[in-house]
Amino acid sequence: xxxxxxxxxxxxxxxxxxxxxxxxxxxxxxxxxxxxxxxxxxxxxxxxxxxxxxxxxxxxxxxxxxxxxxxxxxxxxxxxxxxxxxxxxxxxxxxxxxxxxxxxxxxxxxxxxxxxxxxxxxxxxxxxxxxxxxxxxxxxxxxxxxxxxxxxxxxxxxxxxxxxxxxxxxxxxxxxxxxxxxxxxxxxxxxxxxxxxxxxxxxxxxxxxxxxxxxxxxxxxxxxxxxxxxxxxxxxxxxxxxxxxxxxxxxxxxxxxxxxxxxxxxxxxxxxxxxxxxxxxxxxxxxxxxxxxxxxxxxxxxxxxxxxxxxxxxxxxxxxxxxxxxxxxxxxxxxxxxxxxxxxxxxxxxxxxxxxxxxxxxxxxxxxxxxxxxxxxxxxxxxxxxxxxxxxxxxxxxxxxxxxxxxxxxxxxxxxxxxxxxxxxxxxxxxxxxxxx
Numbered sequence: 001x002x003x004x005x006x007x008x009x010x011x012x013x014x015x016x017x018x019x020x021x022x023x024x025x026x027x028x029x030x031x032x033x034x035x036x037x038x039x040x041x042x043x044x045x046x047x048x049x050x051x052x053x054x055x056x057x058x059x060x061x062x063x064x065x066x067x068x069x070x071x072x073x074x075x076x077x078x079x080x081x082x083x084x085x086x087x088x089x090x091x092x093x094x095x096x097x098x099x100x101x102x103x104x105x106x107x108x109x110x111x112x113x114x115x116x117x118x119x120x121x122x123x124x125x126x127x128x129x130x131x132x133x134x135x136x137x138x139x140x141x142x143x144x145x146x147x148x149x150x151x152x153x154x155x156x157x158x159x160x161x162x163x164x165x166x167x168x169x170x171x172x173x174x175x176x177x178x179x180x181x182x183x184x185x186x187x188x189x190x191x192x193x194x195x196x197x198x199x200x201x202x203x204x205x206x207x208x209x210x211x212x213x214x215x216x217x218x219x220x221x222x223x224x225x226x227x228x229x230x231x232x233x234x235x236x237x238x239x240x241x242x243x244x245x246x247x248x249x250x251x252x253x254x255x256x257x258x259x260x261x262x263x264x265x266x267x268x269x270x271x272x273x274x275x276x277x278x279x280x281x282x283x284x285x286x287x288x289x290x291x292x293x294x295x296x297x298x299x300x301x302x303x304x305x306x307x308x309x310x311x312x313x314x315x316x317x318x319x320x321x322x323x324x325x326x327x328x329x330x331x332x333x334x335x336x337x338x339x340x341x342x343x344x345x346x347x348x349x350x351x352x353x354x355x356x357x358x359x360x361x362x363x364x365x366x367x368x369x370x371x372x373x374x375x376x377x378x379x380x381x382x383x384x385x386x387x388x389x390x391x392x393x394x395x396x397x398x399x400x401x402x403x404x405x406x407x408x409x410x411x412x413x414x415x416x417x418x419x420x421x422x423x424x425x426x427x428x429x430x431x432x433x434x435x436x437x
Contacts, residue, residue, distance in 0.1 A: 011226045018210060018234025020156040020296035022055075023163065026206020027242055028266035028286055029110055030351065031249050034199045036259040041179055041250040043190035044199075048246050050398070051203035052239030055210040057395040059235040060385045061366040062211045063228035067383040068372075070227065074211065075365050076304045082368035086428050091361050092308050093424030098357040098417070100301030101334055103208065104294055105341035106350040108134050111290040117267045118284035130342055133291060137298045138335040142328045156296070159289035163241045166282060170248030170273045179251045197405035204402065205355035206242070209296070210235040211362070228383040248273065302330035312431040349413075356406050357417040363399035366392050 034044045071077045075095060080088020111133050112126025190196055210231065249258065249269045258265060266286050271279030302318075306327035309318030318330040341350065369385055369392050385392060407414050 010221050011230060014226060014230035015234045016156040017296055017300065018230055019160060019238055020292045021209025021300065022207060022234070022238040023156075023159055023241065023289065023293065026202070026208070026351070027163075027245055028114075029264075030202040030206050031246055032258055032260070032265035032268075033202055035250070035255065037195045037199055038190045038193070039255075039259075040187055040190040041255070042187045043196060044250060045179070045243070045246060046187075046191060047196065047199050047203050048242055049239075051200060051207050052235075052242060054204070054395055054398050055207040055235050056232070056239060057387075057391040058362055058366055059210045059231040060387065061369045061392050061395065063231045063383050064369055064381060064385045064388075065365070065372070066227050066231075067225075068379055068381045071307070074300075074304055075361050076307055078365055078368060079361070082371050083364070085432075086425070087364070089308065089312075089428040089431065090421055090424035091364075092304050093427055094357055094361060094420055095301065095304050096334060097337065097420050098354050099208070100297050100304075101337040102341055102350045102354045103205075104134060104297045104301075104334070104338040105130075106354070107290050107293045107297065108338070108342060109350075111287050111294070113264060114267065114283045114287040114290065117264065118280050118287055120280055127342060131339060133294055134298075134335055134338055134342070137291070137295045138331050140295070142331040156292045158285075159292050160237075160241065162282070162285040162289055163245050166270065166273070167241070167244040167248055170245075170252055170269075173273050174248060174251030176251065178253075178255070179247065194405050194409050197402050198409045200398070200402050201352060201355035201359070201406055201410075203355075204359050205351040207235075207238070208354065208358055210238070211365075225382060298331060298334070301334050302327045305330040305333065308431075314431045352410060352413045353416055356403065356410065356413050357420060359399045359402055360417070363396050363403075366395050 031044060034047060035041070038044055038047075065078050065082075069078060069081060074091075076088050076092030078088070079091045108130035109126060112124070112128070112130040115129050116124060116126065249265060252272045253269050257268060267279055267283045270282035270286075273279075274282060305315070305318040306321075307319075309315040309320075309327075309330065318333065319327065320329050321327050369388060372379065
């Protein structure tokens with residue numbers, strides 16, 4: 001968007017946006033799937049630690065890129081500038097389908113499930129409450145930008161407080177023997193298994209959002225200084241919270257019960273920590289926290305499509321805003337796609353699809369630090385990646401390892417992800433043709 005003399009977002013909102021986008025369905029839902037596939041509590045904890053370290057390394061690299069190129073659009077702007085406009089466009093298209101619409105749908109599904117768990121019965125069909133949440137968040141962020149950001153900050157703080165309460169309460173009921181995982185397979189066998197690499201796809205979905213501030217870089221005050229702080233501080237905060245909450249999950253709940261919980265793992269663990277009534281209370285707080293997640297995704301994603309709409313005449317409607325509000329058409333376009341996914345896709349399929357596809361583009365973006373330093377050494381960089389090239393190479397290596405194992409173990413997910421990229425390429429060709437006519 002054009003340069004704003006009074007950008008609406010400060011360090012607090014940018015940092016909380018990272019935290020809100022990261023703390024979503026993943027932390028409350030994926031540990032059950034991981035334990036089912038790995039059978040080892042220490043391996044599951046190691047997966048969460050490794051995912052956090054990878055996200056931290058990624059955020060260090062993104063911080064350099066967005067501080068030097070502070071424009072809305074995330075990977076669309078970065079990959080288009082670093083490599084080729086076609087790759088940037090495909091990244092923007094993938095962000096629409098995989099990076100935002102799919103996680104919005106997954107978060108809304110989890111919201112519907114946890115809302116019923118909080119109520120103690122199937123009073124409201126999850127699809128109905130999920131639909132209402134997505135539409136409500138879209139209306140809020142499209143009509144009044146300042147109100148949307150304040151509501152977003154409030155729900156994010158409540159969500160972080162919820163996790164702290166859960167960790168502090170759970171410390172007293174953790175059984176150390178559960179964390180040691182004596183009944184499962186040897187830890188090293190689990191760590192080097194294909195299932196561990198594929199499990200990291202679930203983890204990468206849970207950590208997705210560490211780059212959220214990059215999508216609104218053009219609307220952050222003093223981006224060269226504040227964006228790196230927001231990205232790094234938000235990622236490290238969430239990593240610590242994730243490790244704490246998963247230690248409680250794995251230490252307080254019997255293995256068989258946790259592995260069978262599927263996406264309701266947060267409710268099952270809360271019931272063991274606080275009892276049945278406490279479990280319902282915490283489920284209600286989780287539902288409130290998921291409101292923040294959906295709001296953050298609704299807030300950040302459309303900035304990508306808005307940037308694409310400014311660059312391609314065939315998509316100019318996506319750049320339309322109402323006075324004082326967000327990108328109206330882009331928000332509702334994203335909402336429509338998320339609603340379609342709500343109806344047609346399962347929760348586990350959505351998170352596998354999102355985790356795999358986003359890992360590919362995140363690795364390409366981090367590799368852009370190497371490319372840009374060689375090609376544009378004189379570019380002003382208010383921040384330079386700490387630990388580069390070690391941290392950047394570690395991130396890229398882990399992403400490549402995950403992707404290679406996913407090709408072997410989850411071929412259908414890979415095919416769908418590749419098909420999404422193919423459709424993005426066709427969309428680019430059509431949009432580019434409109435620029436030439």
